Amino acid sequence: MSYSLVVGEPYPRQVNWPKSGANLVLHASYVEVIYSFDGLTPGEQAAFTTGSAALAVTVGDRHLMWCYRFEAPTRPGAPKASLGWGDSPWEAYRQRDRTVGVPGQQGEPFTAHMVLVDASTSIVEGLRTAEINKDVADALRYGIARQVALPYDHEAASREIEAMYRRHPSTQSLLREAIAGQQIPPLDS
Numbered sequence: 103m104s105y106s107l108v109v110g111e112p113y114p115r116q117v118n119w120p121k122s123g124a125n126l127v128l129h130a131s132y133v134e135v136i137y138s139f140d141g142l143t144p145g146e147q148a149a150f151t152t153g154s155a156a157l158a159v160t161v162g163d164r165h166l167m168w169c170y171r172f173e174a175p176t177r178p179g180a181p182k183a184s185l186g187w188g189d190s191p192w193e194a195y196r197q198r199d200r201t202v203g204v205p206g207q208q209g210e211p212f213t214a215h216m217v218l219v220d221a222s223t224s225i226v227e228g229l230r231t232a233e234i235n236k237d238v239a240d241a242l243r244y245g246i247a248r249q250v251a252l253p254y255d256h257e258a259a260s261r262e263i264e265a266m267y268r269r270h271p272s273t274q275s276l277l278r279e280a281i282a283g284q285q286i287p288p289l290d291s
Contacts, residue, residue, distance in 0.1 A: 107215075107217055107226055107229055108226060109226050109227065109228060109229055110225065110226065111225065111226060112223075112224045112225055112226070113136070113217070113219050113224050113225075113226055117136075117224065119138035119219060119221040119222075119224065120138055120190075120221065121138075121139070121140045121221050122138070122139050122140065122188060122221070123137075123138055123188065123190045124136065124137050124138075124168050124170055124188065124189075124190040125138065125190065126168055126190070126192045126197075127197065128192075128194075128197065128202055128203060128204055128242060128246065129201060129202070129203055129205075130201060130203030130204065130205060131203075131205060132205065132215065133204065133205065133212060133213075133214040133215065133234070134214070134215045134216075134217060135168070135170075135214055135215070135216045135217070136216075136217045136219055137150065137170070137185075137216065137217065137218050137219070138219045138220075138221040139185065139218070139219075139220070139221055140220070140221040140222050141220075141222070142185075142218075142220070142227065143183065145174050145183025146172075146174075146183055146184070146185050147218065147227055147228055148174045148175070148183060149172040149173055149174035149183050149184050149185050150172045150185060150216075150218045150227075150228045150230070151218070151228040151229075151230060151289075152174070152175055152288055152289045153172045153173045153174045153175055153183075153184070153288050153289075154172070154173045154175075154285065154286060154287055154288045155170065155171065155172050155173075155232065155285075155286040156169075156170070156171040156187075156283065156284070156285055156286070157169065157170055157234070157238060157283060157284045157286070158170075158238075158277055158280035158282065158283035158284075159238055159241040159242060159245065159280060159281060159282050159283070160266070160276060160279045160280050160281065161241060161244060161245040161248060161281055162245075162248075162262045162263075162266065163248060163249070163252060163258075163262060164193065164249055164252060164255065164258055164259035164262050165191045165192060165193050165249070165259050165262055165263050165266075166191070166192050166241075166242070166245035166246075166249075167189050167190070167191055167192070167266065167276060168189065168190050168191075168192055169187065169188070169189045169273050169276060169277060169280065169283075170185075170187070170188055170189070171184065171185065171186060171187045171188070171273075172184060172185040173288075175288045187272070187273035187274055187277075188273060189273045189276055191263045191266075193249065193256070193259050194246055194249040194250055195249070195254040195256070195259075196256070202246055202250065203246065204239055204242050204243050204246065206239065208240060208243060209236050209240065210236060210239065211233055211234055211235050211236045211239050212233075212234050212239050213231050213232070213233055213234070214231065214232050214234050215229070215231055216229070216230050216231065216232055217229055230289065232286050233286075234284065235282075235284045237282040237283075237284065238282045238283065238284050240282070241281050241282035244281075266279075
C-alpha cells in the first residue's frame with residue numbers, strides 16, 4: 103500500500119462508495135477490504151472495530167462473492183449491535199491500477215487490512231487487521247485464477263452475478279454456495 107489510512111480522515115483515493123458493501127483490493131503484496139456504510143451507529147462501529155467477524159467466499163467463473171458479518175462484543179445490559187450479513191461481488195478485471203493476486207503461496211494464510219468508511223463522507227471510521235485463514239486465502243486464489251483464465255467479458259460476469267442473486271435473495275441463502283469461510287474472534291478491548 104503506498105498510502106496511509108487514518109481514522110477520522112478521508113480515504114486517500116477518490117471512490118464512489120456504495121451505501122452498504124465491501125470493496126476488495128486483492129494484490130500479491132497486500133489485501134485491503136473496504137467496508138462502506140452510510141450512517142452507522144456507535145454500536146455498529148464497535149461491531150466492526152472490536153467485534154467478531156464471519157467471512158465466506160463463493161466462486162463463479164467470472165466473479166466471486168465476499169460475504170461478511172460483524173458482531174459487537176456483548177456487554178452486560180448493553181443492546182446487541184451488529185453489521186448483519188452482507189455480500190459484495192468482485193471481478194478481477196474491474197480492479198484498476200493494481201496487479202490482481204493474493205499474498206503468499208497456496209496453503210498459506212495472509213493478513214488483510216480492513217477499513218470502515220462512511221459512504222456519505224469518505225471518512226475512515228475504523229481500521230483493523232485480520233489473519234485470513236488458508237482456506238479463505240486459497241478460495242480467493244482459486245477464484246482469481248478462474249477469472250483470469252477467461253477473457254474479459256463484463257456482460258457475462260453481470261449475467262452470472264444476476265443469476266446468483268436470483269437463486270439467493272439473501273446472504274444467508276448465498277452462504278450455501280460458499281467454498282470457504284472463517285470466524286474471526288472479537289478483539290480484546
